[in-house]
Amino acid sequence: MINRALIRLKVVQLVYAYYHNEGKATEVALTELDYSLNKSYDLYHTLLAFLVEIQRLAQYKVEVRTRSGLRPAETDVLVAENRFLKQLAENTALLEWEGKQKFRWTNEEGFVKRLYTRWTDDEVFCDYADRTHRDYEDDRELVRKLYKKLVVNNDGFAPVLEDVSLYWNDDKEIIDSFVLKTIKRFDPENGAAQPLLPAYNIKEDHEFARTLFITTIEHCDEIREMMKHSSRNWDISRMAFMDIIIMQIAIAEIIAFPSIPLNVTFSEYIDIAKVYSTPNSYKYVNGMLNSITRKLQEDGVIRK
Numbered sequence: 001m002i003n004r005a006l007i008r009l010k011v012v013q014l015v016y017a018y019y020h021n022e023g024k025a026t027e028v029a030l031t032e033l034d035y036s037l038n039k040s041y042d043l044y045h046t047l048l049a050f051l052v053e054i055q056r057l058a059q060y061k062v063e064v065r066t067r068s069g070l071r072p073a074e075t076d077v078l079v080a081e082n083r084f085l086k087q088l089a090e091n092t093a094l095l096e097w098e099g100k101q102k103f104r105w106t107n108e109e110g111f112v113k114r115l116y117t118r119w120t121d122d123e124v125f126c127d128y129a130d131r132t133h134r135d136y137e138d139d140r141e142l143v144r145k146l147y148k149k150l151v152v153n154n155d156g157f158a159p160v161l162e163d164v165s166l167y168w169n170d171d172k173e174i175i176d177s178f179v180l181k182t183i184k185r186f187d188p189e190n191g192a193a194q195p196l197l198p199a200y201n202i203k204e205d206h207e208f209a210r211t212l213f214i215t216t217i218e219h220c221d222e223i224r225e226m227m228k229h230s231s232r233n234w235d236i237s238r239m240a241f242m243d244i245i246i247m248q249i250a251i252a253e254i255i256a257f258p259s260i261p262l263n264v265t266f267s268e269y270i271d272i273a274k275v276y277s278t279p280n281s282y283k284y285v286n287g288m289l290n291s292i293t294r295k296l297q298e299d300g301v302i303r304k
Contacts, residue, residue, distance in 0.1 A: 001044055001197035002037050006174050007209045008249070008268050010036050012276065013170070015216055016245050026217055033213055037206075039167045041199050043175045045097045046164070047151070048088065048182065048196070050112075051143060053105035055085035057116050075120040078129055083188065084140035090192040103164050111160055118150055136188045144183045152176045208257070216252040223251045230291040239284075242277040247288055254293060254302060262293060262304055 014033045018024055058079035062072040079085065088094065105112055119125060128134065128142045151157070152173075161168040178197055186194055200206050216223075227247060231239070250269040253260065266289055273282040296302045 001178050002040055002200050002205060003174075004205060004208060005268060006040060006171065007037070007205060007212070008253075009170065009174070009272060010040070011209065011212050011216065011249055012246060012272055014213060015249060016242065018217065019241075019245070026214065029217075030210055030213060033209060036167050037209060038199075039165050040171045040175060042097075042101075043161070043165070043168045043171055044178055044182075044197065045094060046101075046103065046161075046168075047172075047175060047179050048091075048094055049098055050105055050151070051085060051147065052089045052094070053112050054116055054119060055079060055082060055089050057112060075125070075129065078125075079116075079120065082139045082143065083136045084143050084183070084186060087186060087188060087191065087194065091194055091196070092192045093196050108160055111156065115150060115156075119146055122146060122149065124149065140183060140186060144180060147176075147183065148180060152180075211256055212249065212253055215256040216249045219252060219255070220248065223248050226251065226292050226295070227288065230288055230295065240278050240281060243273065243281050243285055246273050246277065246281075247285055247292075250285070250289055251292055254289075254296065258302065258304060265289075 010033060014029060014036065017032075018029050058076045061076040062080045065072045065076075124145050125142065128138065131138070157172065158169050161172065182197055224244070227244070246269050250265055253265050254262065266286065269289070270282045270286050273285045277285075293302070297304075
């Protein structure tokens with residue numbers, strides 16, 4: 001689940017923090033990197049657990065009205081009996097993870113109730129409720145559409161998630177994509193044993209994270225010397241510090257990982273510059289990386 005796009009972002013954040021905390025040992029920083037990546041995996045489970053809490057709230061509302069001798073609202077019944085949500089609520093891996101956590105969505109009752117109201121009022125849900133026939137695929141697709149519409153890009157999650165972990169707000173956009181992928185992969189035949197996404201797509205990704213960080217730090221002087229030569233008349237001390245960090249990591253990746261195509265590396269770090277640095281930084285980062293790469297190719301340092 002933790003892919004290289006997320007790893008690159010984490011390395012940028014940790015390298016930036018590393019230079020702002022002089023004296024921090026590399027091993028300590030690597031431990032923080034591992035911790036930050038593990039918290040991203042926790043966020044994945046937390047967002048899945050949010051969907052379960054939506055189903056549990058609906059179930060509670062149905063039970064309260066039934067015990068009172070009242071007919072439950074049809075909308076509550078539809079959410080409570082949603083076959084995908086019920087399967088997710090019974091998922092063995094998610095329940096095991098949930099049992100080890102201090103945070104519970106029940107502690108955010110007001111937030112969950114507000115989202116629940118938006119969920120059942122949404123036109124997507126209303127169209128679904130109007131159907132005379134619904135199968136498992138309809139139930140799963142309803143959840144996928146509503147998650148994409150009401151959870152993705154929902155700023156209301158920011159203060160809630162920030163209270164749990166400072167790492168999470170920057171991760172949510174990427175993790176949302178993994179939640180949507182997980183929803184699409186659910187198969188009713190798997191029942192409670194439905195596999196969730198693994199922590200890493202491939203074993204090598206964890207080593208990729210550590211190697212990228214170490215190479216960036218250990219080869220700082222020579223990489224920044226390359227940047228000075230390629231900056232022509234622009235004093236490197238006048239560059240935005242985040243630009244320097246982004247380029248330093250990108251160059252470290254180009255040197256340390258010969259199998260990764262240049263266009264992949266360029267694209268990933270230019271995207272990071274667009275979000276985390278100044279408005280025009282991505283243009284400068286792109287130009288600088290092109291210049292340095294050409295020199296590395298001419299000198300035979302890289303062959304790609």
